[in-house]
Amino acid sequence: MALSLPIDPGANELLNRNVLALLVGMVLDQQVSMEKAFSSPYVLAQRLGHDLDAREIADHDPEALVALFARPPALHRFPKAMAARVQEMCRVLVERYDGDAARLWADPVDGRELLARITALPGFGQQKGQIFLALLGKRFGVRPSGWQEAAGGYGDPDAHRSVADVTDAESLRLVREYKQQMKAAAKARTAGN
Template identity: 55%
Template sequence: MALHITGDTAADALLTENPLALLIGMLLDQQVAMETAFSGPLKIQERVGTMDAAAIAGHDPEAFTEAFKQTPAVHRYPGSMAGRVQALCEVIATEWDDDASQIWTRDDPDGATVLKRLKALPGFGDQKARIFLALLGKQYGFSGAGWREAAGSYGDEGSFRSVADITSPDSLAKVREFKKSVKAAAKAPK
């Protein structure tokens, strides 16, 4: 299993190999292009020297924000997103034994349990948690009972709704087209 989300071999390799990187990428996936969000963990690792939850949580907040601001920026809102990443890493370090994968592996959870665990994380609302659960199920090997149902429409087989469905440049284009159609429908007069 190898993820192909960003179009950058090194960034995708980090997402594939490091569950925390994947979780941080999902956290960053708002108000920026998906490729930018999921390339963020590699930028963080290169700038602060680690992709370890406890180390990131304990990093000096001002220095961490400065790392986010370096060109190219990790996110268009470096201050608030740096704080969110540190808050997420604090929870991973203290509640999940510094191992993000425990969210979907500890005690062999079903899909509903993983969704509940994801929704409890800082910066993960219902939609983001469902998308991440679908990503785990579709591309990351999670096979807990009921994951598709818990992920809602994001778990639909053959859909192109979210980052969970991106496996190639072609599927990225299909996801972009879906998102564009949803935005257009929302703006259309009723």
């Protein structure tokens, strides 16, 4: 049931046991490969010398955090912006959930409420929130009533649309194909306007 990406086994292990690492990977999952985004929390933990902690990141000197993100190999192609976004997210986790990222989904009434909590985090719009909700439901057993509906098409059990659906090399290939089809369709719509 756990997340299994084609990345360093230590990175997968961290994602499966450290909720904050999973959230950081999701924040970073834009304009870089899925493998890069979800490997970067592991690299950040190595650079810090221990597992990720929301309170520590929230309180970290912003320039020092950018330096950790920017050190080669950079954790993202936009290290300054992403360091700031991750720090903002950690500050919200500290303010609302006492720094415990798992409390984000500890007691939601239903899938819509959980989606609202996720999308209230910096770096999570509607689509990314739905993907993360699907990831929680499909890979981590976080399934409040109505979670699949709230996750939209990403909650479909037979979908191959996002990181929530990656379990092996073949499912990753199918997700990549879906994303390429969506980009092509968007490009065609733009060209038609």
